[in-house]
Amino acid sequence: xxxxxxxxxxxxxxxxxxxxxxxxxxxxxxxxxxxxxxxxxxxxxxxxxxxxxxxxxxxxxxxxxxxxxxxxxxxxxxxxxxxxxxxxxxxxxxxxxxxxxxxxxxxxxxxxxxxxxxxxxxxxxxxxxxxxxxxxxxxxxxxxxxxxxxxxxxxxxxxxxxxxxxxxxxxxxxxxxxxxxxxxxxxxxxxxx
Numbered sequence: 001x002x003x004x005x006x007x008x009x010x011x012x013x014x015x016x017x018x019x020x021x022x023x024x025x026x027x028x029x030x031x032x033x034x035x036x037x038x039x040x041x042x043x044x045x046x047x048x049x050x051x052x053x054x055x056x057x058x059x060x061x062x063x064x065x066x067x068x069x070x071x072x073x074x075x076x077x078x079x080x081x082x083x084x085x086x087x088x089x090x091x092x093x094x095x096x097x098x099x100x101x102x103x104x105x106x107x108x109x110x111x112x113x114x115x116x117x118x119x120x121x122x123x124x125x126x127x128x129x130x131x132x133x134x135x136x137x138x139x140x141x142x143x144x145x146x147x148x149x150x151x152x153x154x155x156x157x158x159x160x161x162x163x164x165x166x167x168x169x170x171x172x173x174x175x176x177x178x179x180x181x182x183x184x185x186x187x188x189x190x191x192x193x
Contacts, residue, residue, distance in 0.1 A: 007046045009169055010053060013161045014042035017055065020157035036061045040154075051173055055184045057154070059099070062185045063092055067150030071095040075145040077138065086147035094144045099189065102144065109143075110136035155181055 018040050025037050036058050045052040067087030070076075071094045076083055092099075110132050113119075120128040120135055162177040169175070 006051060006169060007044065009166055010044040010046065010051060013165055014044050014053065014055075016161040016164070017154070017157045018042055020160070021154045024151070024153035024157065036064070053180070053184075055154075055188070056191070057188055059189055059191075061154065062188050063148060064151050065154045066090055066092060066152075066185060068148040069093040070143075070145045070147030073146050076142050080142050080146070082142075082146060084146065086149040090147070090150065094147065102140070105144065106133075106136050106140045109140045113139065154185070158184070 021040055022037050025040075039056065039058040039061065041057070042053070042055045067090040069087050069090050069092065070085055073083070073085045113132050113135050118135065119132075120130040122128050158181045159177050162175070162180070165175070
């Protein structure tokens with residue numbers, strides 16, 4: 001393959017991954033943010049003997065894609081609709097101390113609840129007393145303890161686009177889809193620490 005053919009194939013790959021990932025965010029995740037949608041970007045660089053493909057997005061997009069293990073599912077409120085460990089196989093875990101703080105998480109949930117006008121309600125659906133900070137602590141506590149289920153909004157398009165790369169390109173550069181996607185997601189987490 002000539003350099004220009006490699007560049008074109010990789011640009012198509014990049015564009016497909018970003019396009020389908022964005023579509024997945026808007027169609028599958030009712031609470032997806034415009035910030036994450038707009039942060040999805042990619043770059044491609046080729047030379048005679050090497051290629052470089054880089055994707056970027058907001059760090060929390062990696063956690064939405066891969067999921068996060070909960071700290072302790074037994075502590076989830078008995079009134080919670082979603083129960084149990086949501087991402088038992090994830091390499092990320094709430095409470096591990098490697099990324100973010102609980103207070104920041106509560107703060108982001110509070111902002112989200114205000115934006116969506118989510119409030120406490122009684123059995124009849126009427127608003128109850130309680131501020132957004134209280135609500136954020138309840139929601140954040142449940143998410144923290146049960147985890148976040150993987151959405152694979154990025155991983156699935158990446159793997160799908162990889163299957164459409166020319167075989168000659170895969171063999172010439174020794175590309176491995178699983179290693180590539182994991183490397184990309186790990187780099188995104190490292191860049192935003």
